[in-house]
Amino acid sequence: MAAPTPRKVSVAIVGGGIGGLTLALAIQRFCDMSQLDVHIYEAASQFSQVGAGINIWGRVHKISTDLGLEADLARLLREDDIGYFTCRKSDQAEGQTFRDVYIENGKMMLLHRAEVQDLLLKHISPDIKIYLSHRLEDYSYGTHAAERIELRFRDGQVARCDLLIAADGVHSVVRRVFLSNLAEKMGRPELRDALAPVFSGTNAYRGLVAPEQLEAVWPNHPVLTKPFIYSGKDKHVVAYPISCGRAVSVIAFYTDMSKEDTPFEGSQIGQATTEEVLKTYEGWEPEVRAILSCLRTPSHWAIITQKPLDTWANDGVFLLGDAAHAMTTHLGAGAGQAIEDAYILAQILAREQRKGYPAILSSETASLYNRLRPRIANFVSARARLQNRFYEFNEEDAGLALLQKDSPVFMKSDRLARIGHAIWDGFHWREHFIVKDTDTKVAVYLGLEEQEWA
Numbered sequence: 001m002a003a004p005t006p007r008k009v010s011v012a013i014v015g016g017g018i019g020g021l022t023l024a025l026a027i028q029r030f031c032d033m034s035q036l037d038v039h040i041y042e043a044a045s046q047f048s049q050v051g052a053g054i055n056i057w058g059r060v061h062k063i064s065t066d067l068g069l070e071a072d073l074a075r076l077l078r079e080d081d082i083g084y085f086t087c088r089k090s091d092q093a094e095g096q097t098f099r100d101v102y103i104e105n106g107k108m109m110l111l112h113r114a115e116v117q118d119l120l121l122k123h124i125s126p127d128i129k130i131y132l133s134h135r136l137e138d139y140s141y142g143t144h145a146a147e148r149i150e151l152r153f154r155d156g157q158v159a160r161c162d163l164l165i166a167a168d169g170v171h172s173v174v175r176r177v178f179l180s181n182l183a184e185k186m187g188r189p190e191l192r193d194a195l196a197p198v199f200s201g202t203n204a205y206r207g208l209v210a211p212e213q214l215e216a217v218w219p220n221h222p223v224l225t226k227p228f229i230y231s232g233k234d235k236h237v238v239a240y241p242i243s244c245g246r247a248v249s250v251i252a253f254y255t256d257m258s259k260e261d262t263p264f265e266g267s268q269i270g271q272a273t274t275e276e277v278l279k280t281y282e283g284w285e286p287e288v289r290a291i292l293s294c295l296r297t298p299s300h301w302a303i304i305t306q307k308p309l310d311t312w313a314n315d316g317v318f319l320l321g322d323a324a325h326a327m328t329t330h331l332g333a334g335a336g337q338a339i340e341d342a343y344i345l346a347q348i349l350a351r352e353q354r355k356g357y358p359a360i361l362s363s364e365t366a367s368l369y370n371r372l373r374p375r376i377a378n379f380v381s382a383r384a385r386l387q388n389r390f391y392e393f394n395e396e397d398a399g400l401a402l403l404q405k406d407s408p409v410f411m412k413s414d415r416l417a418r419i420g421h422a423i424w425d426g427f428h429w430r431e432h433f434i435v436k437d438t439d440t441k442v443a444v445y446l447g448l449e450e451q452e453w454a
């Protein structure tokens with residue numbers, strides 16, 4: 001029998017956020033683009049990132065370097081960036097520093113989402129077609145041998161593809177259809193429980209503070225030059241300078257543990273007032289209230305997540321980023337995990353592509369992605385959730401199995417010392433055996449040296 005005639009494989013990336021754009025860039029880096037047609041479909045009429053600062057840690061910095069972004073990223077960073085967070089107990093009139101959490105052997109980059117997105121767009125080849133105002137409503141399988149997945153967008157637009165990558169966020173339309181199909185195909189009705197996101201129990205006020213405003217209220221405020229985590233019972237505030245000190249990113253969290261994992265209803269994002277924020281943190285130390293008083297137009301967010309999934313790919317469809325593992329923000333790892341998804345998936349596609357057409361369309365592509373990505377991202381998601389319990393002094397009834405077995409947290413009698421060690425442990429999640437074991441599998445399956453990317 002004659003071999004199938006090679007043709008270009010059509011790849012549709014739904015979502016133009018950091019995960020989707022990183023995937024496009026990684027495909028450029030690793031795949032033979034002469035054999036691919038890559039299309040990005042973005043729902044918005046223009047590229048924009050709702051949100052403010054993000055953290056990019058050492059392992060993701062290595063990925064960005066491999067993707068050719070290091071020089072541009074360096075221009076966004078201040079030369080004296082400090083690789084640690086200072087943790088203070090702040091729900092009292094006079095705060096108390098209880099731990100400096102250093103990021104040993106790692107690099108912590110504090111950036112603005114919009115800057116990262118602009119940087120990625122700058123590096124994407126014109127050969128990759130980008131379509132704005134394409135909000136996906138549904139997809140299905142046709143009977144055609146080629147481009148058998150049909151995408152249907154709002155306003156009647158239709159597109160076809162061979163491979164569909166869902167980078168469409170926590171409210172992913174692709175995930176809804178994907179899990180419905182998978183539940184029926186595999187006889188696993190419990191998968192339908194993850195169709196919709198769930199509420200983490202945590203809300204947050206977010207915004208950027210202009211340094212000159214904070215300087216006027218509190219000259220030489222420490223958060224102008226280094227990151228802080230201000231902790232209190234059921235609340236915490238994370239603040240750090242971004243964009244070479246041109247702004248301070250502020251996220252002020254408050255949690256109702258009784259609402260964790262409850263159905264999410266209503267709008268995820270709204271507006272708040274400075275007065276509302278200050279009232280929520282009434283009685284907190286002046287150092288924190290000075291920062292919050294400078295939030296002129298804070299947004300209000302419900303922190304929503306999803307139930308963990310062990311299968312992210314099947315039958316030509318792949319979940320990526322928040323569509324696969326929407327997590328809480330408490331380790332600053334959500335964007336980084338989306339970037340790791342993209343980096344590994346692109347290398348899997350390249351690996352299968354080198355076998356010759358039509359291997360990239362085989363079930364092995366999905367099977368390999370399912371072996372290499374869900375375990376590590378689901379661990380980071382669970383560890384991020386546990387981290388919030390330490391920030392907000394709700395650790396006493398929490399299971400600690402996700403901590404390293406030899407962590408000092410198990411040996412300290414002083415509560416603040418235990419919490420400080422536990423927070424340290426969370427920021428070093430990459431040292432956990434689950435991560436180490438998965439990194440080894442990635443290196444073996446993709447033919448990499450482990451230190452090249454992990």
